[in-house]
Amino acid sequence: MLGHPVDIVSAGAGAPAPAADPVVTGYTAVLAEVLAVDTVDPDAHVFDDLGADSMVMARFCARVRKRTDLPAVSIKDVYAHPTLRALAGALAPAPAPAPADPVASGLAEVLAEVLQVDSVDPDAHVFDDLGADSMVMARFCARVRKRTDLPAVSIKDVYAHPTLRALAGALAPAPAPAPAANPVQGELAAVLADVLQVESVDPDAHVFDDLGADSMVMARFCARVRKRTDLPAVSIKDVYAHPTLRGLAAAVAEPVPAVAEPVPAVAEPAGAAPAPASEAPARTVRRATGVEYVLCGVMQALVFLAYSCVSTLVAIRGFVWVSEGGSLLQDYLRAVVFGSATTVALCVFPIVAKWVLIGRWEPQQIPVWSLAYVRFWVVKTLIRSNPLVLLTGGRSHTSSSSPLHVLYLRALGAKIGRGVAIYSRNVPVCTDLLTVGDGTVIRKESFFNCYRAHDGVIQTGPVTLGAHVFVGEATVLDIGTAMGDGAQLGHSSALHPGQSVPAGEHWHGSPAQPTTADYRGVEEVDLGTTRRFVYGLTQVVTTLLVTVPLGVGAFAFLSIVFPWLADLLDPGEAAYGQWSFYENALVTSATVFFGFFLVGLLVQVTVPRVLNLFLEPDRVYPLYGFHYSVHRGIARLTNSRFFAFFFGDCSYIVHYLRALGYDLSQVQQTGSNFGSLITHETPFMAKVGRGTMIACGLSLVNAEFSSSSFRLARTEIGAHNFLGNNVVVPSQGRTGENCLLATKVQVPVDGEVRHDVGLLGSPSFEIPRTVARDARLGEVTPEEVQRLLPVKNRHNLVSMALYLLVRWFYVFLFTVLTAATLELYSTYGGSVVALFNAVLLVVGISYWVLVERSVAWMKALRPDGISIYDRAFWRHERFWKVPAVRYVHVLNGTPFKNLLWRGLGVRIGKRVFDDGAAVIEKSFVTIGDECTLNARTMLQSHSQEDGGFKSDRITVGARCTLGVGAYVHYGTTIGDGAVLATDTFLMKGEQLPPGEHWAGNPAVEQPPFAALLPTPTPAPVPRPRDAAPTEPPSLSVEELMALFQEDGAPGPSSPTVPLPRRSGRHRATQRHLAGSR
Structure with missing residues (x-):
């Protein structure tokens, strides 16, 4: 059409004249009669062009009202429509209405x-x-x-x-x-x-x-x-x-019955077997009684006290032995001997405990709060608290892979091939059910636990990854999932039980579905076994000869700086009854705490800049070498949760991030530019545009990793964006300026660059950038911002001071308890050590409960929303900042977690199983009896978008299950017995009817996937302790997978499952989803 512009003109030249309008013709005749002229122009202005006045037009209206074939006209109509054509258009009878919809x-x-x-x-x-x-x-x-x-x-x-x-x-x-x-x-x-x-x-x-x-x-x-x-x-x-x-x-709408739609064929992964002709019968699991619930908690408490008592007693006696060396060299050698022995013992003990208490993991169901569950909990706790986990990357939440980590998983029974790189620090528990092929890479923040909690039971099941598989950041691989050779799973995605990614295919989303996007960001390089061996050996030697002796000698150093600590070990009058004891504890705790604060901040803004001189952007480096160690040092030094929470949610965060190395261009200060939890691979490859606001949970993926190499890559966030909670931004992200990235959104890595839109879901789809009601919440003039921002800054300074004060006072309490234990040890021996561990745990938790309850009144329940410049929002920010948050996970999987939630204000029912959930605004949340909450489940009763803040209540009914990584937003209600599947995002305002199964991001009603049935492996030769199992009975793979179909829907005969086909109520939606793929 651009080549023939004349056609447009000629096309209209020969068009017939429009038919005459009888109403216009009638009005024209009446007005001509009133004006005593032959005719009038229907497009002429009756006052300006025809010279009529109100008296003339009043007569015109009177005559029209006498005409039954014309619509009546008033003088008000004439003034509103001063031409006859406009008047006729306004008063003409409406056309016959179309059939009602x-x-x-x-x-x-x-x-x-x-x-x-x-x-x-x-x-x-x-x-x-x-x-x-x-x-x-x-x-x-x-x-x-x-x-x-x-x-x-x-x-x-x-x-x-x-x-x-x-x-x-x-x-x-x-x-x-x-x-x-x-x-x-x-x-x-x-x-x-x-x-x-x-x-x-x-x-x-x-x-x-x-x-x-x-x-x-x-x-x-x-x-x-x-x-x-x-x-x-x-x-x-x-x-x-x-x-x-x-x-x-x-x-x-329900489609007309027709020929059944063909099911697309999916290639079977290696090792898959056909499903059996009939389903295994479902097993009814008896729920625990109140007595079993209490007994489980008592046994867990005794196990904790026994383990902590022995370890603390060994540590004290070891320190006494090391301090008797007589010289600095002898002290060092003794520290090496003692530290090496205890470290090796602590590393080996969880492995031995796993094989003694469990043997080989098999697909099975373990009722929570049972004796079998206590064994499960003990092994899980020991495996994840092993010093090897800290040695190979710890809980730094940065990409940190080590050959030692792979060896550790193999020792626990995992079947892992050569050249595998695991960057995630989430250690799988049922390791015998984990299979990973050669050259596979698993990125950080991924979950592949090989178990899940569901409706009052622990279900264990296989996770199978082929060779050269790529698993992206912040993913969840639920039990009963598989990926074929060369398959990819994009970031912020999940495989639900029964899903299988065929060999060579790329999938993403939650639940995952096929895509053409390529998530590999760096090519492989040749990496020999020698380099891996030397790197692992270096880690061991450094730990045993440097880290452990320094840790053992830390107390000796403190006793030199603060002599009163060494004096406590000498027999004599009890010092804790004197004021000087508490004065010394006050000075010591303040010196240590604020000294570490200042030194840590100084190291963060200086040492990484020196280390960064050895790295070049976009250059491919092999793993496990000098450059890899330098990058790990930068990542661990600059990803401090303590300082991120301290500076977050206030104006000072931008100065802190700039000091780390962020490129923030010209900052448009809002007072809430960044939240309190930000992670990155390197701060020197991060750029954030002007006017952008980011909530908590941002993860900048500005380094790409394979199983043998890594590359630094710049990650940019455009100007005037808003990022919700838990957003992973990859270096290949295709978002530009003025975008809304909703909570848990999957940032696209292919297609055109998005701008002036919102993105929601995984896989993401476009939504409006903002809506009028939300925009009104943030409508604050620049003059008001300039006036209110200093006031907010002063309010935030008080919050920051309280943040430091309550943490220092906790260190003071710890110092007092430790000093009292040292003094009483010489008199009472090991018994005081057990008492110390119990008192420290109770006092520590009670202290943080009191701290949170003291600021709980500051929470703002605002379903209709308020501005971020409202004082109520500032108080809510103080509620976020002052209390500690991570200590609650110490009690994961125990009845004591429920007591803690009640103490913090959560309305929680009986015998709730919590394997690692997080609740932000505690008093806004209600959880029913016997619910099951999985690891990384989040119940967040608030939301912030640009300059607006909203909060509302969350209600979870009885016996509900929230899957691994499930995210529940504010204003939601979950009916009794409902299920939120793995990595599901339940958006604000949703209401789940009782008993329904919802999945996806955003959540929709969806039955569970059909079971994926891997090839059964021959059972191992039974050992004496395995000969006659009593609780719980092991399930065959077929029986276990049948349990995944909670709604009883039969699965297809093929073990590999295409994308879910919904029930009749959802077929139209399913067709839309299939079209979007």
Whole structure:
């Protein structure tokens, strides 16, 4: 068309003249008669062009009212439309209405109810025109799901079709040959109108742009639709995909029965076997009684006290022996001997305990709080607290691989090939069920535990990775998953039980699905066994000859600097009854704490800059050499959680990050530019644009790793972005300026550069950058910012001072208890050591509970949102900063964790199993009886977007299961017995009906995947302790995998499973998802 512009003109030249308008003709005749002229121009201004006045036009109106063939005219109409053509257009009878769309009408009705207005325009953009936000649209979705006459709507559908008419069209069933009303669309519109608290909504209106809904409103809409048995269920993902009710109704409506859709073939991975013809019967697991629950806690406490007592007693006696050396050289040699012996013992003991208490792990179910569970807990705790874990990377949350880590897993029974690099510090527990092929790389923050907690039991199962597999950052490999040779799993993704990635394919998302994106960022290099051996040997020698002796000699150094500590070991009058004892403890603790603070800060901003001189960007280096050690040093020195929390959520974080090496260009200070948890591979390859705001949990992947090499690569975040919680930003990220990256979003690494949009989900899809309601929360003039920012800074300075004060006082308490133990040791011996460990644990936890309860009143419950420049938000920031957060994980998997949650304000039921969940705003959360919470489960009762902050309550019903890495946002309700699958993101405002299984990011209703059945391996020769197992009975692989299908849905006969096919209520949504692949 660009080559033939003349065609456009000629095409219109011969067009016939429009037909005459009888209303215009009638008005023209009447006015000509009043003016006593032959004719008047219908486009002439009756006052300016024709010279009429109000008296003339009053006579004109009177004569028109006498004409029965013309619509009546008032003088007000004339002034509003001063030409006859405009007047006729305004007053002409409306054309015959099109057949009513019940889905669009129903959605409009729901949305009007949610918005508390009489009606909404179905063609209005729910965000831009109606001013709704994600919270409003989540309520809208929830209400629609309650309407049986409307199709269920998800927040994703709303974003995809942001007018109600378009949403109804997307969700409505395919039209029948004869024109007829769409009941699904009408009911969806009714539900949405109910959610929006309006009389009706336009089914063709964009729910976000026209109706002003947001994800919260649409989540409520989806919840209400799901409660309607006469409507297909709608997920938030469906709403984003079809943001008008018409489109939503068409997408989710039940299709006409036809020939069954073919199931796409998926290549079987090596080692897979066909499924059996019949399913194994499901096993009923008896839930623990209150007595068993208490008994389990007592046994765990005794195990802890015994282990800590022995280790502390050995440490004290070892220090006494080392200090009797007589000379510096003898002290060093004794420290080497004692430190080496204890380190080797501590490293070997967990391995021996695993083989003695467990033997070989097999697929099985272990009821929580049972005797078998106590054995499981003991082995898991010992394996993950092994000094080898600290030696090979510790808990630094940076990419740190070591051949020693692979050897450790092999010693525990894992089948790991040659040349494997594991950067994740999340140590698998059921190691006999882990198989990793040659040359595979597993990036940091990945979970492959080979077990999960589900509905009151621990389920163990295999994780199988072929050769040269790539597993990206922040991924979860659930039990019963497999990846073929050369397969890739992108970052922020998850494989659910039963999923298998065929050889050579690339998958991403949660749950994962095929993609063409390539996540490998650096090529392999030749890396011999000698280099790996020398690097591992160097780590061992450095630890035994340098690190351990320094640790042993640390107390000797302190006793020299503070002589009163050495005096405590001498018999004499009890010093703890004198004021000088506490004065000395006060001075010692303050000197040590604030000395480490100043020295640590100085080292962070100087030493890494010197080390960075030895590294070049984009150059490929082999692993386990000098450059790799330098990079590890930079990463560990600059990733300090202590300083990140200290400077985070205030204006001073930008100065701290700049001092580390970040490129922040020209900072637009907001007072909340960065949250309190930021990780990176190197600060010298990180760039953040002007005006960008980032919440907690940012991970900058600015170094690429393979199984044999690494490369530094710059990672950039554009200007005026907003990043939600737990966002992984890879160096290949394709996002530009003015983007909203939602919580747990998967940042795309292929395609065009995104800008001026929002991204949600994994895999990600586009949503509006912001909505009117959220934008209004952050509407603060530059003058107000300049006035309020200094006030906020002063408030933050007080919070920072409290942060240091409460931590120093904890060190003071520790110093007092330690000094008292040293003094009493000479009199009471080992018994005081056991008492010390118990008292230290109780006092430490009680102290942090009191600290958090003292600032708990500062939390702001603001479902409708407030500005970040509101004092209520500043107080909420203080609540985040002052208390400690990580100590709660000491009690993971024990009944004491529930006591701790109650002490912190969580409304928690009986016998809840918590394997590592985190709760941010404790008093905003309610958890029902016998729930199961997995590792890295997050319940977050707040959200921040640009300059706005919102918070609301979270309710989890009884006997619910939240999978590994599941993320629950604010304003949500999970019904009794519901399940959130692995790595699921339940968006704000969602409501899960009881007993349903939801999965995905964002979460949608979805039955579990069919079981993946690996080839059974021959059972090992039974040993005496394995000859007659009593509790729990081992399950065959087939029986275990049948248990993964919690809803009883039969799986296909093939062991390899394509992407999930939903029930009839979801087939339209499934077709949309398949098309997006």
